[in-house]
Amino acid sequence: MKNKTAVVTGTSSGFGLSTSIELARKGLTVIAAMRNINKNSDLLQQARKHGVESKIFVLELDVTNEKSILAFQTKVIENFGRVDVLINNAGYAGAGFVEEVSMDEYREQFETNVFGVFAVTKAFLPLMRKQKQGYIINISSISGKVAFPGLSPYIASKHAIEGWSESLRLEMQPFGVKVVLIEPGSYKTNIWSTGKQVAAESLQSHSPYKDYMQSIERYIAAGEDNFGDPLEVAIKIAEITVMENPDIRYPIGRGVKASIFLKNFLPWRLWEKIIIRNLFVK
Template sequence: MNDKIAIVTGTTSGFGLITSIELARKGYTVFATVRNSSKSADLIQEARKYGVESKIIVHVLDVTDEKSIQTFQSRVIEDVGRVDVLINNAGFAGAGFVEEISMEEYRKQFETNVFGVFAVTKAFLPLMRKQGQGCIINISSISGKVAFPGLSPYIASKHAIEGWSESLRLEMQPFGVKVVLIEPGSYKTNIWSPGKQVAVESMKSYSPYQDYMQSIERYIGHGEDSFGDPLEVAKKIAEIAGKKNPKMRYPIGRGVKASILLKNLLPWRLWEKIIISKLFEK
């Protein structure tokens, strides 16, 4: 197999699905992983639509299960023996207020969004190090740089990925392996769709946070029409995958760079005043 090899986790929808197709169209052979094989129909349909079905290898992978990772690792090593690009995309978003989120729910969020990324990356680091080249692209979020109330499980997980990726980039630099963070803003994916969130207690009538949570939902809902096309992110990922010396971070999306800049420049008291006023403005 002479194609470059890419691994993309979490490809049943959203960034993962579109990125797999975009990389295949660029000539990569893509190991597209799904947690449940029955949910790969949309990916296969899109691959056929663009004539790249032969470039997509669908494989079941649960990033929270060590045996599943080992099985997948063995398959990749036996079939192709190398990895040029690893894209850690699998994840979900948990919401709710800290007081009402159980520790079990926090752990569930971190098992996928954080420890899953660690485990999959560790499975392929020896191979990439020995190759002396490769690119690891971790899908973070503006939430990894800018916090927001009511979304602490997701935001904490993305902050963790930010710091870990910095350490990994410094560790792998001498071995020719690049580590990159993509920091998308709001895009039209299904990460916030019903059933994706960890905690919903804060929306219940008996919750002391109900009004606050409704304000957050309204704020997010009012901006939905301006959410970006996820293809923009997929194209950026494919572009970065082909770069010899990619940057550490790529913030992308409407208002993302400005928000990160303002948060870093403004005094915290002013920053929090702006956030709270936006949430509760009529």
């Protein structure tokens, strides 16, 4: 792993922060990208704690801004010369019921979670193709395989990433670049708090979906004690970066594999009843 370089987006917290530390501990040089570099204190504190501060370089990157991506691409190539691992992690969870989610909110969700991934990947594809080796690891979600009410912006974005990653994997396979999807369940990150802010309209007293959204919030809150440690995902990502032939998908987290299996094999009417029943348990 020595002399290899990894680019990780969305590194101020959650999976991005944990993955940056874990890869640095494995010997990689890590370019930790974040939209606001003033939020780098948690990352650098953890880097010092683990003795890997010299392996981590924080650079500014707004995945929704073309100029920011170009400036980031230039700095990486000029200063590091190669990218062996690209981890597309930056994103947030937009929430709300379809009727109450504006088209601008849908577009904003896709600008970050979908088009941001496309643009950052395209920025480094020529380099990785010429290297004839590398890993592109896209952080998807169980939501990319299993839908859930009240989260359609996020779920739609992750379904898009799933299909796009399949195409990219087939395109890059002849060039030695491996494309992988990580599909986490619920972990202790700040992604859900962002989603709840977006869902504010559906929690207003005048909303016809208020009771439904409150049921969803109760369901999520009831399971928070069982949310996983993001380090588990970071360790899995580090393992993948040394696999000769990684699979395309890695579901990870409590109940994730079971949920995907049941959704794929149960008749839809039965699956639907299970979801609704679970949500409205008081």
